Amino acid sequence: MFQYTDQQYEKVDFSQQDLKNGELKGCTFTRCIFRGTSMDEIWTSGCQFIECDFGGATFNASLHTRSAFTNCRFAGTNLFVAKFEDCKMIGSDFAGALMDGITIQGGDWSYTNLRQVNLSKQVLKGIRLVEADLSQSNFQKADLREADLTGAKLTKTVFKGADLRGAKMDRIDYRAFDLTGVRIDLEQAVNVARSYGAKVD
Template sequence: MFQYIDQHYVEVNYNGKDLKFGELIRCTFERCTFTNGSLEEITTSNCRFIECDFSGAYLNGSIHTESAFVNCIFVDTNLFVAKFDNCKMTGSDFSNAQMDGITIFQGDWSYTNLRHTRLVKQDLKGVRFYEADLSNTNLEKADLRDCDLTRTILAHAKLHGTDLRGANLDGVDFKSINVSGARMDRDQAVHFLRSFGAKVEGD
């Protein structure tokens, strides 16, 4: 086990390195690469990762608290049972990432690419997904209450049993999604009907 505190790294190559069980506190990594690295059960706290590449890395069981991963690449990354607590993930790409059992507690996931990911039964209350791409994502029985889904792409997402109550759905293209079986509040239902040209009593 290792511990780094208040360190700053720029363009360092950690590809394939064994970094398991490490602890990072208030560290900054800019344009560093961690491809195919072993970062299982690593913990980060108040760290910043800017334009870093985690493609093919193992981050399963890792815990991240109030850390930022801005414009990072998580293509084919193993995030099984990883936990992100109040983290900023804006602009990051999670294509083909293994996200089963992941825990996402609040935080900012705006502009992320989460296409085709599996988030079944996940508690995502209050997470900010502003303009994120959640197309073809499996969100069945997920809790999205009070999320910011402004202009989020939800085309062909699976929403059966998904709780959307209180979520901001401004700018969502309802014509591209199937809300059958989803839970919505009255205002959302009215917005949905209006998007299809219905005249709601009181209009």
């Protein structure tokens, strides 16, 4: 168990290191490399990770509170039962990441690449996903009420049984995904009809 508070790191290579069970408070990591690093059960609070590479790292059962992971790479990262509370993930790439059992409470995931990830049955109420790429991802039975999906890419995204009521869905192509079994509100229903050419009075 280790604890770092208010430390600054830039271009440091932490690849393949054992950083399990650590505690990071108010630390900043800029363009650092964590490839294949063990970060299981690590706790971060108020930290900033800027343009860091977490390729192949493990974050199993880790907890992140009000931390920021901006423009980071999570290619092949294992995020099994990781928890992100009010975190800022803007511009990060989760291509190939394992996100089974992840918990996301609020936060800003705008401009992220979440293609083909599995977020089924997740409670994602109020999350920001502006301009995020959610193509072919699985949101089956997810709670996306009050989420901001403005401009998100939803090509072949699975929403069966999901709840989208109150979600902001400006600049969305409703024809890009299957709406079967999706709960929507009246305003969204009108926009769906318009997207198929209907004239709503």
